[in-house]
Amino acid sequence: MTDVYVKAGLRESATFDRITINEIQRAADTGIYDIRGFGAKRRVPHFDDLLFLGASMSRYPLEGYREKCATDVTLGTRFAKRPLKLDIPVTIAGMSFGALSAQAKEALGRGASIVGTSTTTGDGGMTPEERGQSKHLVYQYLPSRYGMNPDDLRKGDAIEVVLGQGAKPGGGGMLLGQKITERVAGMRTLPVGIDQRSACRHPDWTGPDDLAIKIEELREITDWQKPIFIKIGATRTYYDVKLAVKAGADVIVLDGMQGGTAATQEVFIEHVGIPTLAAIPQAVQALQEMDMHRQVQLIVSGGIRTGADVAKAMALGADAVGIGTAALIAMGCNHPKWNQDYEAIGSAAGYYDDYHEGRCPAGISTQDPELSQRLDPVDGGRRLANYLRVLTMEAQTLARACGKSHLHNLEPEDLVALTVEAAAMARVPLAGTNWIPGQGF
Known part of the structure; x- marks a missing residue:
């Protein structure tokens, strides 16, 4: 044509x-x-625009078969009596029961537990399936308060106060009525079958000072045992990080515009927020200026797909990363075996345009009991665990090539950029030069 x-x-x-x-x-x-669901589809500077400078003569590489490259990370060392100790620096981001099926939430918990990392509840509360299969579970405390109760909050291994999300910073999400079953409605105290909107800000929030009060309340509820995460959507990152640290956060979760969402306005997804690549250096600068880098841990999410993405985010200063969309794909979302079913709903594997309507053929982003049964939580967890292992091994491979014995030893000096835009955003030199755009010659 x-x-x-x-x-x-x-x-x-x-x-x-x-x-x-x-x-x-x-x-x-x-x-x-x-x-629609998913995240931004437009092309923006991303981790693919960065390259590692592997060791040759001026650097000494590590031998992958004989020399160790550690991957462990501890989150919440600032104030929490029981920080979260993970075997790998790849966590599962918050995705709600409601947006996802109970089987999917269980599979996320199984996969994360196999490899020794954490998963996160998301909007709508904690399910027994998720808590029962998650070795480390982060409990999200969201503006909507859907499903929130102190008993479940205390069952979490950490608490994540959500102030913003990368796909829609400044806005709330949606859950269409066809996904609000009796169980979902009961957990959220909502009418069955009616479209739901989540609030864009906390009901007791009028400014940063209120966050300090909220953090203090949560610490008292949990006897100062649990780390307190603060999640922000990437916009005015430098200032938001400083305010969160000042309020007493143990961990900052930074979500770039490539992060996914269950459903919101497309104009929001494509035109609000900044790329993950641009946000990380701003967050790190803010932490460094407060002498809090590595003391307040930084988790980065939004478009993480490969071990290279993991390693690059950590080289820019992250302590860990979070994955959402990639985890769902690993469990079977968008698998070609469902092509005929995707066509029946006017979509195709890989497009994510109609899955917020609850007709996910893979049984992941749905509440339809027949579709949900298509996902075996045990198999889904196994597939996720395999994927997480590959991400970790790929990141280790790159770190060893740069001569690093721990993923946290990666640094901006190990990176160069392929484009002027990526160099300026990531604050690393354009490949073959010493020039960082915006920082002189």
């Missing part, structure tokens, strides 16, 4: 391309904005 357009001398507008024209027509037909 493209050849026909070329022969006819037709030229598509870069501004009003066919996708844009289609969206204008859809809006005109319906009078409503478009919502």
Whole structure:
């Protein structure tokens, strides 16, 4: 078809391309904005725009078969009496029961536990399946307060106060009525089958000073045992990190715009927030200026896919990373074996446009009992564990190539950028030069 357009001398507008024209027509037909799940689909500078400088003569590499490269990380060492000790620096980000099936939440807990890392509850509360299979479970405390109760909060191994999410910083999420079953409605104190919107800010939040009060309350509820995480969507990262540290956070969770969401407005997903790559150096700078880097741990999420992404995030200063979308893919989401089912809902494997409607053929982002049964939690957990092991081994391979005996020893000096934009955002030199854009020659 493209050849026909070329022969006819037709030229598509870069501004009003066919996708844009289609969206204008859809809006005109319906009078409503478009919502979807997943995260930003637009091309932004990302970890692929960075390269490692492996050891040669001026650096001494480590032999992968004989020399150790450690991967452990401890989260919450600032104030918590019982910090979270993980075997690998790859955690599972918060994804709710409601957005995901009970089977999916159980599989996440199983997979994370096999490799010694943590998973996170998400909006909507804690399920017995998730708590029962998670060795380390972080309990999210969200603006909506859906499913929140002190008993479950105390059962968590850490508490994550969510102030923002990378896909929609400044906004709340949605859960369509077809995913609000009796069980979901009961946990969230909502009517069955009615669309739900999550709040964009905490009901007792009018500014940063209130966060300090909230952290103090949570520490008293948990007898100062549990680490307190603060999750922010990447926007004004430098200032947000400083305020969170000042309020008493043990851990900062930084979510870039490539992070996913269960459902929100597409205009939000594509036009609010900044790339993960741009956010990390701002967070690290803020921590360093407060003499808190490595004392307040930094978890980075939003678009982490490979061991290379893990290693690059840590080289830029992260203590650990979080994965969400990649974990779902590892468990079977978007598998080609469901192609016929994807076509039936007007989608295809890899597009993520319709899964917020609860018709996920893989049984992951659905509450339909028949579809949910397609996911075996044991098999899903095994697949996730395999994927987490590969991420860790890939990151170790790169760290050894740079001569590092621990993933935390990676540093910005180990990186160069392929583009001017990535060099400026990551604050590392453009490959083949000593130039960091914005920092002189």
